[in-house]
Amino acid sequence: MIGAMTGQWLDIGPVDQISPGNARTLPVRGGEEIAVFHTLDNQFYALVNKCPHKQGPLSQGIVHGNVVTCPLHNWNISLKTGEALGEDKGCVPTIPLRVDAGRLYLLREAVVGKKVA
Amino acid sequence: MTTRGNVAARTAPSGSVRGGFFAFGALVMMETDVNAPMTIKDSSLPGHTRERLVVIGNGMAGCRAVEEVLARDPARYAITIFGAEPRVNYNRIMLSPVLSGEKAFDDIVINPQAWYDDNAITLVSGDPVASIDRAAQIVVSASGRIEPYDRLLIATGSDPFIIPVPGKNLAGVVTFRDLDDVDKMLAAAETGGAAVVIGGGLLGLEAAHGLSLRGMAVTVIHLMPTLMERQLDEAAGFLLKTELERRGQVILTSADTAEIIEAGGHVAGVRLKDGREISADIVVMAVGIKPSVALAKAAGLEVERGILVDDHMVTSDPAILAVGECVQHRGNCYGLVAPLWDMCRALADHATGAPTGYEGSVTSTKLKVSGIDLFSAGDFSGGDGAEDIVMRDAARGIYKRVVVKDNRLVGAVLYGDTADGNWYFDLLKKGEDISNIREALIFGQAFADASAHGGGALLDSNAAVAALSDDAEICGCNGVSKGKVVGCILGGAQSLDAVRSSCKASASCGSCTGLVESLLSLTLGGEVERKEKTVCKCTSFTHDDIRRLIVEKELKAIPQVMQALHWTTPDGCASCRPALNYYLLCALPGEYVDDQQSRFVNERMHANIQKDGTYSVVPRMWGGLTNPRELRAIADVVEKFNAPMVKVTGGQRLDIFGIKKEDLPAVWADLNAAGMVSGHAYGKSLRTVKTCVGSEWCRFGTQDSTGLGVKIEHMTWGSWMPHKFKIAVSGCPRNCAEATIKDFGVVCVDSGYELHVGGNGGIKVRATDLLCKVETEAEAMEVCAAFIQLYREQAHYLERTAPWIERVGLDHVKAGLFDDPDAVRRLAARFAYSQSFMQDDPWAKRAAGDESELHQHLAEVRPLEFVS
Ligand code: SRM
Ligand SMILES: Cc1cc2nc3c(=O)[nH]c(=O)nc-3n(C[C@H](O)[C@H](O)[C@H](O)COP(=O)(O)OP(=O)(O)OC[C@H]3O[C@@H](n4cnc5c(N)ncnc54)[C@H](O)[C@@H]3O)c2cc1C
Ligand code: SF4
Ligand code: FES
Numbered sequence: 001m002i003g004a005m006t007g008q009w010l011d012i013g014p015v016d017q018i019s020p021g022n023a024r025t026l027p028v029r030g031g032e033e034i035a036v037f038h039t040l041d042n043q044f045y046a047l048v049n050k051c052p053h054k055q056g057p058l059s060q061g062i063v064h065g066n067v068v069t070c071p072l073h074n075w076n077i078s079l080k081t082g083e084a085l086g087e088d089k090g091c092v093p094t095i096p097l098r099v100d101a102g103r104l105y106l107l108r109e110a111v112v113g114k115k116v117a
Numbered sequence: 118m119t120t121r122g123n124v125a126a127r128t129a130p131s132g133s134v135r136g137g138f139f140a141f142g143a144l145v146m147m148e149t150d151v152n153a154p155m156t157i158k159d160s161s162l163p164g165h166t167r168e169r170l171v172v173i174g175n176g177m178a179g180c181r182a183v184e185e186v187l188a189r190d191p192a193r194y195a196i197t198i199f200g201a202e203p204r205v206n207y208n209r210i211m212l213s214p215v216l217s218g219e220k221a222f223d224d225i226v227i228n229p230q231a232w233y234d235d236n237a238i239t240l241v242s243g244d245p246v247a248s249i250d251r252a253a254q255i256v257v258s259a260s261g262r263i264e265p266y267d268r269l270l271i272a273t274g275s276d277p278f279i280i281p282v283p284g285k286n287l288a289g290v291v292t293f294r295d296l297d298d299v300d301k302m303l304a305a306a307e308t309g310g311a312a313v314v315i316g317g318g319l320l321g322l323e324a325a326h327g328l329s330l331r332g333m334a335v336t337v338i339h340l341m342p343t344l345m346e347r348q349l350d351e352a353a354g355f356l357l358k359t360e361l362e363r364r365g366q367v368i369l370t371s372a373d374t375a376e377i378i379e380a381g382g383h384v385a386g387v388r389l390k391d392g393r394e395i396s397a398d399i400v401v402m403a404v405g406i407k408p409s410v411a412l413a414k415a416a417g418l419e420v421e422r423g424i425l426v427d428d429h430m431v432t433s434d435p436a437i438l439a440v441g442e443c444v445q446h447r448g449n450c451y452g453l454v455a456p457l458w459d460m461c462r463a464l465a466d467h468a469t470g471a472p473t474g475y476e477g478s479v480t481s482t483k484l485k486v487s488g489i490d491l492f493s494a495g496d497f498s499g500g501d502g503a504e505d506i507v508m509r510d511a512a513r514g515i516y517k518r519v520v521v522k523d524n525r526l527v528g529a530v531l532y533g534d535t536a537d538g539n540w541y542f543d544l545l546k547k548g549e550d551i552s553n554i555r556e557a558l559i560f561g562q563a564f565a566d567a568s569a570h571g572g573g574a575l576l577d578s579n580a581a582v583a584a585l586s587d588d589a590e591i592c593g594c595n596g597v598s599k600g601k602v603v604g605c606i607l608g609g610a611q612s613l614d615a616v617r618s619s620c621k622a623s624a625s626c627g628s629c630t631g632l633v634e635s636l637l638s639l640t641l642g643g644e645v646e647r648k649e650k651t652v653c654k655c656t657s658f659t660h661d662d663i664r665r666l667i668v669e670k671e672l673k674a675i676p677q678v679m680q681a682l683h684w685t686t687p688d689g690c691a692s693c694r695p696a697l698n699y700y701l702l703c704a705l706p707g708e709y710v711d712d713q714q715s716r717f718v719n720e721r722m723h724a725n726i727q728k729d730g731t732y733s734v735v736p737r738m739w740g741g742l743t744n745p746r747e748l749r750a751i752a753d754v755v756e757k758f759n760a761p762m763v764k765v766t767g768g769q770r771l772d773i774f775g776i777k778k779e780d781l782p783a784v785w786a787d788l789n790a791a792g793m794v795s796g797h798a799y800g801k802s803l804r805t806v807k808t809c810v811g812s813e814w815c816r817f818g819t820q821d822s823t824g825l826g827v828k829i830e831h832m833t834w835g836s837w838m839p840h841k842f843k844i845a846v847s848g849c850p851r852n853c854a855e856a857t858i859k860d861f862g863v864v865c866v867d868s869g870y871e872l873h874v875g876g877n878g879g880i881k882v883r884a885t886d887l888l889c890k891v892e893t894e895a896e897a898m899e900v901c902a903a904f905i906q907l908y909r910e911q912a913h914y915l916e917r918t919a920p921w922i923e924r925v926g927l928d929h930v931k932a933g934l935f936d937d938p939d940a941v942r943r944l945a946a947r948f949a950y951s952q953s954f955m956q957d958d959p960w961a962k963r964a965a966g967d968e969s970e971l972h973q974h975l976a977e978v979r980p981l982e983f984v985s
């Protein structure tokens with residue numbers, strides 16, 4: 001459970017919870033699950049964990065550069081913009097992410113924003 | 118007390134300072150030398166109306182700020198500098214060469230005592246400031262000295278970060294920040310012995326280098342998988358690691374320190390979280406720095422990570438300025454000197470009444486380890502619309518990568534040849550449009566200038582090759598000149614492969630492939646088509662090239678293959694990474710460490726992903742046999758984890774559907790407890806061995822097909838292959854196990870066993886070819902193992918046996934197995950050797966907690982309206 005529910009940025013813990021080349025997930029009650037990625041270049045990104053094609057869980061794809069290849073049908077999704085690359089068309093929402101002093105923060109309103117039951 | 122002159126006059130009576138500080142100060146006084154010089158102070162000069170500027174911190178930023186102020190207005194301030202270190206201002210970054218013995222302390226002094234004297238600066242060294250009283254505008258030193266100020270400048274730098282592990286305070290644990298630290302390391306190095314450096318960043322690697330030049334056996338422990346991960350990408354980090362290892366350092370990446378081991382009150386070694394122990398006579402902590410803000414915080418200044426300053430380096434108190442590593446400007450704290458110089462300029466402009474403002478800095482990094490050229494700058498995370506341009510020259514150990522976005526250079530990583538580092542950095546800082554030198558950018562300044570001056574005619578790589586003289590060497594490995602290559606193309610070698618086979622150019626290491634291709638297109642005109650497709654867009658090599666070169670050049674890791682074979686991307690793509698991972702795994706059984714990040718999700722999760730993101734779980738049922746215990750365990754799992762479906766598969770076993778990734782380890786634990794292991798229904802590996810009833814029960818059965826199937830499955834399970842691999846054993850030619858559409862099929866007959874290969878019942882049905890007939894079970898199993906190994910060693914990644922055999926021909930396979938009477942035995946032995954490392958159940962490891970983070974959410978967010 002996330003303790004700090006106040007402030008603009010949501011602290012989701014230390015950077016070393018996600019090894020490079022991997023992603024981990026953050027379910028949101030009443031909202032969309034978020035995938036947090038750590039690339040081989042040590043960048044961090046967060047996206048809604050749903051491929052724009054057929055909702056594949058992007059967190060389970062292969063990460064290369066700042067692209068994730070969806071595990072279901074191999075669409076390539078830009079981690080920076082959430083857009084499908086190449087011939088494919090579609091876009092998944094990105095969640096602004098900040099790294100500060102070894103911890104990861106997500107923009108609170110992007111995580112728990114609009115949706116209320 | 119040994120205070121002199123007007124210094125004494127300024128020392129406060131004990132009553133006026135808070136007691137604690139004074140008592141502490143008195144202690145310090147006894148052992149440190151307060152070398153406050155006898156400068157003639159402002160009060161005795163006509164300019165006594167000078168404002169009093171007090172500087173806390175006699176380091177790089179503090180003194181540079183003073184220099185900048187003096188350069189603008191030498192008469193404006195009466196200056197006093199406090200330094201915690203008992204020495205004059207020196208160049209901290211040169212402590213690394215002092216440690217390694219390449220420089221002496223005297224060489225690195227920036228401002229000797231004479232500079233202070235000449236500029237009438239009072240240096241109070243070896244006496245740190247203990248507090249700031251903003252209301253009274255005074256600072257109080259540890260020794261109790263009181264100094265009033267009109268302007269105060271805080272330049273306290275950073276403190277080394279100490280990881281909070283047991284043993285961190287032991288004697289023999291040192292940091293790397295000032296000359297005293299260097300002296301401690303030198304003292305330890307005198308007796309030789311072993312050093313552990315915790316931290317594989319800039320500082321740690323420079324410490325490690327120095328200590329190893331001083332004769333110590335050095336181990337570097339780094340938490341992340343890549344050295345200097347903040348400055349380097351995976352490719353450059355790998356090259357750096359390889360070079361340091363070649364020089365005899367032990368580099369442990371992905372290594373987390375658990376504790377520092379003690380013996381007799383002194384450090385004796387380091388224990389890692391994975392249990393490994395490394396003995397050490399000295400431990401250097403170089404894991405990072407944190408801005409030194411304690412003084413500012415205690416004085417009530419606004420502080421976050423660093424002391425908050427505006428663009429003029431003014432803190433939340435207008436009378437107090439701050440500069441250097443201790444500040445936070447527009448959200449950034451810096452740990453390199455270049456930004457400090459910019460800050461000092463802005464500070465001096467402001468302090469002398471002509472404010473300009475500092476807008477933040479872009480930084481670049483170099484490593485000061487002799488013989489290692491490394492440079493990085495800017496943002497090389499790529500990104501949208503960003504494009505990587507990569508150049509690798511394996512023979513010379515060079516890797517260069519520049520990142521271009523919107524026709525501007527946004528990042529660069531250079532390894533092995535950093536001559537153009539400053540040029541790239543300059544382009545990057547200025548944000549210049551590089552579109553007219555784009556093609557030549559990666560080749561460096563000289564080349565790009567030539568292309569820019571080519572008067573519109575773009576000097577692309579073809580033009581560059583065209584400009585080469587006929588005797589210029591194209592292929593270094595085989596000594597082939599440009600003239601020879603062109604001659605051979607004109608002589609009819611109209612493709613890369615033809616050139617390779619006729620004059621050998623680019624046939625060895627392949628680094629000149631691009632040059633040869635340019636020559637082909639220059640000579641023949643137009644783009645050159647290659648007969649065989651390359652693995653992917655990251656490389657000009659085919660699968661066969663890569664497999665051969667991995668063995669020939671003894672390549673041992675993915676980044677190494679990418680470097681040696683001149684990959685055009687920094688870290689490959691979703692096509693080549695899994696292929697390379699498999700090729701290395703096959704070439705180096707027991708030695709190569711599987712790269713999980715290069716595996717498709719199913720192989721990383723050891724289960725099959727479903728359209729809704731859940732997983733299906735298929736335990737192995739040897740030869741299609743099962744028993745009540747297994748069935749009960751499966752039934753229990755289905756109920757316990759609410760699996761929505763369980764189904765009999767076409768491969769004679771049971772598939773449990775709809776398991777969440779979080780539940781997988783628990784499911785596996787339950788199945789393991791009933792004696793079941795992974796069925797690899799997810800893997801490019803052995804899937805099932807289908808059997809029929811056979812001679813034990815069936816009225817037509819000729820041999821024990823069930824028993825043989827079980828034995829074969831026990832021999833072959835767990836092996837990684839180019840693609841999935843299916844086997845079946847039928848008891849008679851009625852073939853109830855469908856052995857003739859399997860990768861390897863056995864059809865039992867009265868006289869023995871017919872062995873079939875290359876069948877496929879999938880997308881394109883292909884019946885098997887008969888490979889041979891053998892008389893005994895043992896022979897059948899040996900040929901099976903040999904055939905699998907031949908396939909493992911020769912097929913392309915993602916090529917099943919059917920297309921493989923169609924491509925190479927059945928005769929080729931037969932020749933590989935039977936031409937040499939010993940081949941089957943040798944292939945089978947290689948398979949057995951490889952299997953000795955493969956046959957441990959991946960589920961058991963996960964159930965025991967391995968890679969648990971893959972199965973856990975980071976956390977769960979419950980917005981307030983959902984918290985009940
Ligand atoms: C479960 C199963 C269907 C069933 O319920 O019977 C199945 C399910 C899948 N098959 Fe299959 N195949 C299953 C037996 C077969 C068979 C029959 C057999 O093995 O005797 C075939 C034809 C025989 C063959 O392979 O030659 C078969 C030919 C394929 C193919 C086409 C392969 C080809 O080379 O043409 C694919 C696609 C691929 O592998 O790229 C495929 C791929 C798949 C995948 C892995 C699709 C995917 O990538 O997600 C399905 C996974 C579902 C899951 O999560 O479990 N499946 N699949 C069978 C599992 C057998 C097992 O116990 O492991
Ligand atoms: C070994 C080493 C190698 C480096 N190599 C490079 C490099 O190659 N390139 C690069 O750009 N950067 C390098 N750096 C970083 C660079 O040295 C720093 O960025 C720079 O020194 C920061 O300057 P500063 O004035 O902010 O801090 P410092 O130079 O640390 O100066 C701060 C001074 O303030 C003193 N002080 C602290 N508190 C008090 C107090 N209360 N009272 C009085 N004095 C106090 C400290 O003792 C210190 O002398 C290196 C650093 C180290 C340690
Ligand atoms: S035939 Fe195989 S791959 Fe196709 S839907 Fe059925 S299980 Fe899936
Ligand atoms: S769901 Fe992602 S590619 Fe189809």
